[in-house]
Amino acid sequence: MSHNRLDRSAIAPELRRIERRLMLKGALSLGGLSMLSGCALDDEPSVERALSAMSRFTDRMQALLFSRQRLAREFDASRITHPFPFNAYYDESEVRTVDPAGWRLDVGGLVSDRRPWSLAQFRALPQKRQITRHICVEGWSAIGDWSGVPLSMFLQKVGADLRAKYVNFRCFDDYSTSIDMATALHPQTILALDYGDRALPPAYGAPMKVRIPTKLGYKNPKYLASIEVTNRFPGGYWEDQGYDWFGGS
Template sequence: MTEMSRRGALGAIGGGALLLGGCDRIAATDTARAAFLGAEGLTYRVQRLVTPRDALAPEFTGADLSPVFRANGTFMPRAPDYQALLADQFAGYRLAVGGLVARPLAIPLDQLKSLPQRTQITRHDCVEGWSAIGQWTGPALGPILRHAGLSQAARYIVFHCFDDLGGTAYYESIDLVDAFHPQTILAWALNGRPLPVANGAPVRLRVERQLGYKHAKYVRAIEAVADLRAIGRGKGGYWEDVSDYAWYAGL
């Protein structure tokens, strides 16, 4: 099956579920929500069955870069600890890696930058309907999880963030297939420069085979968990919990 036909088949099976995930007006009743969640689960299982685990999202060239990489969501986290880190140019930043790991980590930004790096030019597709192409640089997530000694009981990786939406710190999660995908990186640079604050400084997730709201900005900590029931309201992400967005937002 070609990439185009595969995506078309997945769209026919699950495209409606993704659209519903971004529109809580449609999923306004318990019956509609139940139908949506069932369709979302089917989409997830089918995509995992037909897509090779290491299949890459399309990559582009420098000539394809968007003149401006649009930012959305939070533009400036208000958390006092974030503001203190920003004032010191993130010299005191430590990325916590914990949960179901044998060796919890606290990784300084300079150390993240000294790890083997991946640079990729990819398209960011937002559920709001816009796209932009940017160049991202950062270490792959998978080797960091291996170094922390990820437990066999872990099934999901949760990202806890500095930004605050409606009194709740942003959070997102992905499964281990996406966590160990070669294009899943902890990006600290956009278009060859340190991330602007509006785009998620000092570190944001890039999980290139999913829609933009899965690409958590302002990452504070990474937590390995066995299930998602204790995360937020149990659906695995902020927008999934408050607006019934699809947890699996694969492209």
């Protein structure tokens, strides 16, 4: 979740979204290669097909490289980045907020208990804290301090089919992303409720953010609204536009 650089604060977010869809159309176009070959290859769908086939191959390699035992490095509190940067597909002034008391997490898909969860239910479970490096697909990184409930524990509580392929996250800021079950069960994958010693502030995804230190920033959704366990490939906001789906680090 990034790309604040592309945002122009004067333009309405809706317009910006349309702009991005248009950009997506030219996303895998060959501005550069036409320079090499001397001819425009923008209309060459075979090149786009080849690139997305390679991207799927890269995803498979990433899944092979991933180990559920290997942990992301955890840091000393002195290494935390101050201030931890805000980033989303919109500006900080457009952050949406909800009343924490009224907020519910919807649970769906291949689970035995689909009742929504309140914040109090999550607070009643044991919390895990981590000071880890958030790495953005753009290249920058920042070290932050999150705590919350391990996703694996939550999935067990709702009786999720742990052999399912994907866990899909939908957010009330219209963001979405999805991860592989192996990463969902990784011990450092948490449903974060706190940043530092305080409840997650709006800028960092209040009331709940998924923190996955083994994945890039765009696989760490904020403003969580629902969790779905599924075997059908769910994609995601940036993934549908061309980022590789696995996004592992």
